[in-house]
Amino acid sequence: MEQLTLAPIAKVSGEVNVPGSKSLSNRALLLAALAEGETELTNLLDSDDISHMLNALTKLGIRYTLNEDKTRCKVTGNGGAFSVADPLELFLGNAGTAMRPLCAALAASEVDCVLTGEPRMEERPIGDLVDGLREADADISYLKNDGFPPLKIKGKTLKGGEMSVDGSVSSQFLTAMLMAAPLFSGDVTIRIKGELVSKPYIDITLDTMAKFGVSVNNDNYQTFTIAGDAKYVAPGKFMVEGDASSASYFLAAGAIKGGTVRVTGIGKNSIQGDIRFADVLEAMGAKVVWHEEYVEVTGAPLKGVNMDMNHIPDAAMTIATTALFAEGPTTMTNIYNWRVKETDRLHAMATELKKLGARVEEGHDYITVWPTDSLAHAAIDTYNDHRIAMCFSLVALSDTPVTINDPGCTRKTFPDYFTRFATLYSE
Numbered sequence: 001m002e003q004l005t006l007a008p009i010a011k012v013s014g015e016v017n018v019p020g021s022k023s024l025s026n027r028a029l030l031l032a033a034l035a036e037g038e039t040e041l042t043n044l045l046d047s048d049d050i051s052h053m054l055n056a057l058t059k060l061g062i063r064y065t066l067n068e069d070k071t072r073c074k075v076t077g078n079g080g081a082f083s084v085a086d087p088l089e090l091f092l093g094n095a096g097t098a099m100r101p102l103c104a105a106l107a108a109s110e111v112d113c114v115l116t117g118e119p120r121m122e123e124r125p126i127g128d129l130v131d132g133l134r135e136a137d138a139d140i141s142y143l144k145n146d147g148f149p150p151l152k153i154k155g156k157t158l159k160g161g162e163m164s165v166d167g168s169v170s171s172q173f174l175t176a177m178l179m180a181a182p183l184f185s186g187d188v189t190i191r192i193k194g195e196l197v198s199k200p201y202i203d204i205t206l207d208t209m210a211k212f213g214v215s216v217n218n219d220n221y222q223t224f225t226i227a228g229d230a231k232y233v234a235p236g237k238f239m240v241e242g243d244a245s246s247a248s249y250f251l252a253a254g255a256i257k258g259g260t261v262r263v264t265g266i267g268k269n270s271i272q273g274d275i276r277f278a279d280v281l282e283a284m285g286a287k288v289v290w291h292e293e294y295v296e297v298t299g300a301p302l303k304g305v306n307m308d309m310n311h312i313p314d315a316a317m318t319i320a321t322t323a324l325f326a327e328g329p330t331t332m333t334n335i336y337n338w339r340v341k342e343t344d345r346l347h348a349m350a351t352e353l354k355k356l357g358a359r360v361e362e363g364h365d366y367i368t369v370w371p372t373d374s375l376a377h378a379a380i381d382t383y384n385d386h387r388i389a390m391c392f393s394l395v396a397l398s399d400t401p402v403t404i405n406d407p408g409c410t411r412k413t414f415p416d417y418f419t420r421f422a423t424l425y426s427e
């Protein structure tokens with residue numbers, strides 16, 4: 001197994017750009033495929049999660065051209081649902097933003113297909129989405145375990161009307177139903193059951209749908225209505241914002257050991273909820289400057305916080321390692337669904353933080369991290385979870401080196417993360 005050891009970093013400063021947003025890239029690719037007309041996507045993310053979506057679109061007969069560095073993509077839309085005569089098998093890795101939205105769009109298309117993924121994908125729940133789609137008469141069956149991929153889908157035109165979806169495990173289920181709704185016949189009304197988690201991701205979905213010409217009536221995140229005549233129309237150009245979750249590692253580095261770190265590619269008007277990560281750093285004591293084109297953080301003594309982090313589930317992981325550098329404990333609450341992502345992140349973060357000698361309390365849906373005077377040099381297991389690799393790189397901002405096992409796992413969303421991180425301390 002490959003390992004990367006980072007020597008202690010005395011100070012970080014400078015400017016770093018983040019690649020395109022995973023959430024926006026995969027949403028925009030799917031909607032461009034379903035739209036009437038041609039869309040030119042720019043600043044597309046080039047990473048595993050996006051490759052899985054692109055490969056699926058190829059098999060679904062969508063024509064697109066990619067430039068050499070795969071950040072610019074011209075998609076010729078299908079002008080409606082997919083239609084493929086032969087049975088298909090689509091491998092979607094561990095990309096939630098491919099598996100869930102494609103499941104719904106394919107259930108509403110003329111296809112006969114199987115959706116598979118990596119072993120971990122077979123442990124990530126999808127039952128609430130399948131139940132919701134079955135209310136619209138979708139024909140989806142489980143090939144192994146009930147409630148989990150792989151799935152067999154016999155697509156057809158789904159009927160509109162009233163349906164519901166449980167939003168308490170993943171917002172991606174609602175996102176998937178919303179994005180597929182214009183393919184259904186007639187008006188669609190989706191009611192939320194349970195407490196909707198990761199709510200800001202729904203704003204990304206609604207904003208992207210609006211850019212492709214479909215408006216959704218959102219009644220307080222409880223009921224969503226899409227008109228029967230709604231159709232996706234290519235916007236011509238679609239610029240993907242930089243990834244706000246990817247920005248969190250650099251912003252945190254600035255807060256811990258800045259100097260000033262300026263992250264470009266995102267800015268104060270970002271549609272991504274994870275941009276609110278900077279507010280947490282501010283609450284911890286860092287100085288934050290907001291601009292249209294960048295966010296800038298300057299380090300200061302940090303103090304621990306106690307916060308509900310349900311709205312920023314991905315970036316919140318970065319706080320777990322930032323907390324090592326604060327005065328007093330940090331508690332992050334309402335993060336149960338960390339357990340159903342790339343790995344059981346609550347348990348994995350607690351386990352790896354403890355290897356550094358930190359005191360950690362792992363609850364069912366919360367974690368508390370206490371700072372320690374001296375951290376131990378440890379080899380951090382990353383569980384094939386890109387965010388664990390990136391979060392733990394921040395440990396090198398202490399007096400102790402850190403070894404990251406399988407650093408290449410960042411390829412899911414940020415293939416050259418360690419190279420870009422190095423520009424903040426090697427210049």
Ligand SMILES: O=C(O)C1=C[C@@H](OP(=O)(O)O)[C@@H](O)[C@H](O)C1
Pocket residue numbers: 022023024096097169170171172175197198201313314337
């Ligand atoms: O819709 C999206 O793009 C995402 C939603 C979130 O998942 P949950 O809604 O499952 O929390 C997030 O963790 C994931 O990385 C991306």
Ligand SMILES: C=C(OP(=O)(O)O)C(=O)O
Pocket residue numbers: 094095096097314341342387413
């Ligand atoms: C949870 C994540 O991914 P996915 O889109 O596969 O759910 C993530 O990127 O942190």
